[in-house]
Amino acid sequence: MLLNIVEKITLVVSRAVKPKDTTYFPEKNPEVKQKSERFRGKHFINAETCIGCFACERACPIGAIIMVPTGLKRPRAMPVVNLGRCCYCGMCEDACPTKEKSIYLTTDYELIIKEIDLTPELDELWAKPVGDITKNALVLKDLQKQKEKEQKQTEEG
Numbered sequence: 189m190l191l192n193i194v195e196k197i198t199l200v201v202s203r204a205v206k207p208k209d210t211t212y213f214p215e216k217n218p219e220v221k222q223k224s225e226r227f228r229g230k231h232f233i234n235a236e237t238c239i240g241c242f243a244c245e246r247a248c249p250i251g252a253i254i255m256v257p258t259g260l261k262r263p264r265a266m267p268v269v270n271l272g273r274c275c276y277c278g279m280c281e282d283a284c285p286t287k288e289k290s291i292y293l294t295t296d297y298e299l300i301i302k303e304i305d306l307t308p309e310l311d312e313l314w315a316k317p318v319g320d321i322t323k324n325a326l327v328l329k330d331l332q333k334q335k336e337k338e339q340k341q342t343e344e345g
């Protein structure tokens with residue numbers, strides 16, 4: 189017992205004097221910004237080249253992309269990525285058929301995601317899905333959740 193306590197105190201003291209494992213960013217450690225070319229960060233979507241083909245949405249293995257109607261003839265819809273859900277696999281980029289990729293992952297990793305779940309704005313869109321996205325199991329789960337929420341609200345109010 190005593191040995192255990194001594195061990196723990198030693199651990200705490202050693203941790204207190206040890207240099208930090210974490211680093212300040214970006215003010216005190218700007219070199220953290222240097223990353224490999226293959227780093228996969230936030231997406232860039234090019235509205236000028238996108239043809240609204242839905243390939244990125246279909247390729248996404250976890251339903252992180254929804255196609256949002258543009259109201260235009262071409263592209264009739266454009267992808268919106270839920271960055272909180274995305275696993276940054278790059279499959280959307282691989283699937284994009286345009287000569288110059290209309291969706292690609294940049295090296296920009298400075299992002300803060302407050303909600304892993306969908307934002308209220310996107311919830312609205314997910315409730316009215318377009319394309320094959322309704323076949324995605326995660327989307328179905330979200331839709332079910334949304335439906336239950338609406339049902340509960342109707343019952344309460």
Ligand code: SF4
Nearest residue numbers: 248274275277278280
């Ligand atoms: S990077 Fe992968 S998970 Fe993220 S949106 Fe593209 S396909 Fe989906």
Ligand code: SF4
Nearest residue numbers: 238239241242244284
């Ligand atoms: S795959 Fe490319 S062209 Fe097709 S909708 Fe997605 S971003 Fe647009």
